[in-house]
Amino acid sequence: MHDPADSDRSVVFSRQELQARLAQVRVAMQEAGIELLVLSDPCNIYYLTGYDAWSFYTPQVLLVGGDGDPVWFGRQMDTTGAALTTWLPDGHIVGYPDHLVQNPPEHPFTMLAEQIRARGGARARIGVEKANYYLGVQAFEVLSAGLPDATWADASLLVNWVRFIKSPAEIALLREAGHLLSLSMAAGVAALRPGVHEREAVARIYASQIAGTASFGGLYTSSPAFFMSGERTATPHLPWRDRVLAAGTPVNLELMGNRLRYQVTQGRSVYLGKPPAPLRQLEHILLEAIDEVLAFIRPGVRCGEVAGLLRRVLARHGIDKHSRCGYSQGIAYPPTGGEMTASFREGDETVLQAGAVMHFLPALWQDQHSIMISEPVVVTASGCECLCTTPRQLFVRD
Amino acid sequence: MHDPADSDRSVVFSRQELQARLAQVRVAMQEAGIELLVLSDPCNIYYLTGYDAWSFYTPQVLLVGGDGDPVWFGRQMDTTGAALTTWLPDGHIVGYPDHLVQNPPEHPFTMLAEQIRARGGARARIGVEKANYYLGVQAFEVLSAGLPDATWADASLLVNWVRFIKSPAEIALLREAGHLLSLSMAAGVAALRPGVHEREAVARIYASQIAGTASFGGLYTSSPAFFMSGERTATPHLPWRDRVLAAGTPVNLELMGNRLRYQVTQGRSVYLGKPPAPLRQLEHILLEAIDEVLAFIRPGVRCGEVAGLLRRVLARHGIDKHSRCGYSQGIAYPPTGGEMTASFREGDETVLQAGAVMHFLPALWQDQHSIMISEPVVVTASGCECLCTTPRQLFVRD
Numbered sequence: 001m002h003d004p005a006d007s008d009r010s011v012v013f014s015r016q017e018l019q020a021r022l023a024q025v026r027v028a029m030q031e032a033g034i035e036l037l038v039l040s041d042p043c044n045i046y047y048l049t050g051y052d053a054w055s056f057y058t059p060q061v062l063l064v065g066g067d068g069d070p071v072w073f074g075r076q077m078d079t080t081g082a083a084l085t086t087w088l089p090d091g092h093i094v095g096y097p098d099h100l101v102q103n104p105p106e107h108p109f110t111m112l113a114e115q116i117r118a119r120g121g122a123r124a125r126i127g128v129e130k131a132n133y134y135l136g137v138q139a140f141e142v143l144s145a146g147l148p149d150a151t152w153a154d155a156s157l158l159v160n161w162v163r164f165i166k167s168p169a170e171i172a173l174l175r176e177a178g179h180l181l182s183l184s185m186a187a188g189v190a191a192l193r194p195g196v197h198e199r200e201a202v203a204r205i206y207a208s209q210i211a212g213t214a215s216f217g218g219l220y221t222s223s224p225a226f227f228m229s230g231e232r233t234a235t236p237h238l239p240w241r242d243r244v245l246a247a248g249t250p251v252n253l254e255l256m257g258n259r260l261r262y263q264v265t266q267g268r269s270v271y272l273g274k275p276p277a278p279l280r281q282l283e284h285i286l287l288e289a290i291d292e293v294l295a296f297i298r299p300g301v302r303c304g305e306v307a308g309l310l311r312r313v314l315a316r317h318g319i320d321k322h323s324r325c326g327y328s329q330g331i332a333y334p335p336t337g338g339e340m341t342a343s344f345r346e347g348d349e350t351v352l353q354a355g356a357v358m359h360f361l362p363a364l365w366q367d368q369h370s371i372m373i374s375e376p377v378v379v380t381a382s383g384c385e386c387l388c389t390t391p392r393q394l395f396v397r398d
Numbered sequence: 399m400h401d402p403a404d405s406d407r408s409v410v411f412s413r414q415e416l417q418a419r420l421a422q423v424r425v426a427m428q429e430a431g432i433e434l435l436v437l438s439d440p441c442n443i444y445y446l447t448g449y450d451a452w453s454f455y456t457p458q459v460l461l462v463g464g465d466g467d468p469v470w471f472g473r474q475m476d477t478t479g480a481a482l483t484t485w486l487p488d489g490h491i492v493g494y495p496d497h498l499v500q501n502p503p504e505h506p507f508t509m510l511a512e513q514i515r516a517r518g519g520a521r522a523r524i525g526v527e528k529a530n531y532y533l534g535v536q537a538f539e540v541l542s543a544g545l546p547d548a549t550w551a552d553a554s555l556l557v558n559w560v561r562f563i564k565s566p567a568e569i570a571l572l573r574e575a576g577h578l579l580s581l582s583m584a585a586g587v588a589a590l591r592p593g594v595h596e597r598e599a600v601a602r603i604y605a606s607q608i609a610g611t612a613s614f615g616g617l618y619t620s621s622p623a624f625f626m627s628g629e630r631t632a633t634p635h636l637p638w639r640d641r642v643l644a645a646g647t648p649v650n651l652e653l654m655g656n657r658l659r660y661q662v663t664q665g666r667s668v669y670l671g672k673p674p675a676p677l678r679q680l681e682h683i684l685l686e687a688i689d690e691v692l693a694f695i696r697p698g699v700r701c702g703e704v705a706g707l708l709r710r711v712l713a714r715h716g717i718d719k720h721s722r723c724g725y726s727q728g729i730a731y732p733p734t735g736g737e738m739t740a741s742f743r744e745g746d747e748t749v750l751q752a753g754a755v756m757h758f759l760p761a762l763w764q765d766q767h768s769i770m771i772s773e774p775v776v777v778t779a780s781g782c783e784c785l786c787t788t789p790r791q792l793f794v795r796d
């Protein structure tokens with residue numbers, strides 16, 4: 001078993017920082033009338049413990065009660081990883097045997113229900129994350145059948161909302177993530193030119209994000225590099241293709257930098273050859289809008305107001321845009337780089353405060369052309385600051 | 399909107415291949431008494447349509463009825479990607495508006511329920527994938543509330559089991575994935591030596607997998623490169639660290655190759671410097687066991703028998719191993735590279751047939767040492783064939 005004095009123990013955050021987070025979560029639990037929180041979201045488990053392993057593809061939770069250390073419950077083979085990457089004491093890391101893995105009708109949550117009963121939770125009001133990817137329908141059915149006297153609350157986003165305002169230690173990591181992302185975007189843009197295979201540029205993007213700087217590198221990102229070329233620039237979320245890029249091809253890149261699971265995202269458009277005039281026109285409109293919006297973002301502003309300002313600036317140029325143009329970022333595991341809380345969307349009443357981190361993504365699709373120029377920003381005491389240093393422009397490569 | 403004659407349309411499989419898959423799924427639906435299948439697993443959606451985008455982080459399904467083309471239901475901004483990567487005809491790609499995205503209490507499945515009612519499914523027996531990551535508890539509650547007269551069946555793994563035996567076109571892609579993986583593993587091993595940063599080796603691994611060969615490259619893998627060094631070799635599923643590798647350090651690598659979403663996995667141990675004698679001894683035992691097991695795998699053999707043979711060979715050397723030592727592979731999206739169907743585990747009665755693809759992973763953890771030497775294999779008419787060409791050994795680098 002793991003020795004706590006082991007030099008290989010690698011916990012990113014101090015006990016003090018993690019205790020402060022836990023205290024905030026407990027305030028939110030009390031407000032929601034939740035006695036026991038069963039967390040499935042790996043971002044939330046990482047936030048409260050530092051546990052970082054790719055083990056969430058089998059059932060795994062963190063139990064947070066009203067006091068004491070949380071309890072990690074997961075696959076037996078991952079308990080050593082839990083000991084190595086957290087401060088959790090003995091007895092707070094519980095493994096289930098391998099015959100319960102992907103072996104229906106057996107399920108690890110039969111044992112989880114026993115654990116909760118043994119810890120006095122049989123009649124508790126229990127909060128579960130019903131909107132999270134890693135609590136399945138089947139898993140919840142097994143758990144609730146095993147705890148027939150418990151009452152259930154949907155605690156989706158309870159911890160996510162606590163994560164909304166970042167501590168100085170978190171902002172330091174997000175700045176490093178922005179630096180990795182700037183390097184990776186620069187490498188991708190530099191690799192793009194007519195005659196190059198898409199995959200060659202993408203290989204540079206990945207290698208650069210991971211290799212990073214002389215003092216730190218990147219971890220895997222929550223999403224792949226999105227690389228849309230040609231007619232594919234009409235849509236987001238697609239991967240690269242086995243294809244040589246020709247002159248006259250537009251490319252939209254949406255990339256991420258990840259520093260110890262803290263992640264930011266940025267989009268840029270690149271044109272191979274001389275850009276068509278309407279694309280240049282879109283660039284000018286978008287840059288004007290970005291300038292106005294970034295000058296507007298500060299503590300006290302509501303997220304919906306940011307989206308409204310963008311809509312009004314674009315409307316001056318005859319462009320109608322109503323869709324969401326940003327979202328909160330922080331810790332990220334697949335499948336998403338968003339925190340699923342605040343959005344830059346009209347009607348979103350969230351008030352920005354110093355320490356919020358938002359990906360402002362005002363992409364435009366118009367008249368067969370599209371342009372993507374986005375900025376991840378941290379809200380400061382008096383305004384906001386971009387976390388990347390990528391030049392804000394349509395890149396032209398020939 | 400998308401023109402079907404568009405040269406940018408990129409559908410990996412022929413209509414005929416996809417029709418044959420759909421016919422097999424409909425046989426399984428009939429056996430299970432399911433009239434309408436609501437698929438959430440992106441692997442299953444890709445299998446039946448070719449739809450390939452990273453859009454499953456918002457609610458998205460494929461509806462498969464008793465006849466006709468399936469219906470893709472997802473976010474409006476992803477409908478263009480659905481048109482570009484599938485053969486689905488107009489009217490079979492349905493988008494929901496962006497205000498339904500991550501904006502509780504609104505949910506896209508209210509609209510999905512309407513769609514199902516409009517298509518005559520209000521009283522249908524509907525199969526959903528209750529064990530899949532991308533059908534959440536909340537989503538299922540919204541869907542079932544919107545269809546109060548439907549009856550529900552758990553159709554988890556119904557399509558996964560159809561996927562178990564691969565077509566020649568699929569095996570061709572898995573061979574290419576194996577080739578990409580062999581390149582990537584070779585690049586990783588070559589980059590490892592005392593004095594190298596872990597991240598430098600990992601950057602090579604990613605770049606090599608993606609850049610691939612002169613004629614094809616790799617897509618993103620379902621899981622990151624697993625890179626465990628030092629005491630971390632005692633556990634799986636961990637990422638690399640910001641750390642320079644010293645002589646006397648063991649490293650376990652578990653890597654993937656992904657060709658158009660078809661993916662295989664391989665593990666190898668590397669030792670920097672002169673390996674300790676007990677580790678060499680483990681290597682010899684494991685290689686003997688792998689030889690015996692690979693010679694045994696052929697059509698007609700049950701998966702449980704493979705695990706039993708491994709256990710008996712290892713027991714000859716005083717090693718007790720009961721855990722799962724393999725799983726079925728094929729199409730992969732995060733968070734897992736396994737198909738969640740057949741396992742090499744005692745008691746698994748699945749009979750191997752030609753066209754099954756299994757990752758045989760007999761990793762050993764013993765006396766402070768661990769060794770990982772694994773092989774993805776395709777079952778042939780008379781035996782099995784390794785999909786990678788990586789030398790089968792403990793790699794020594796100094």
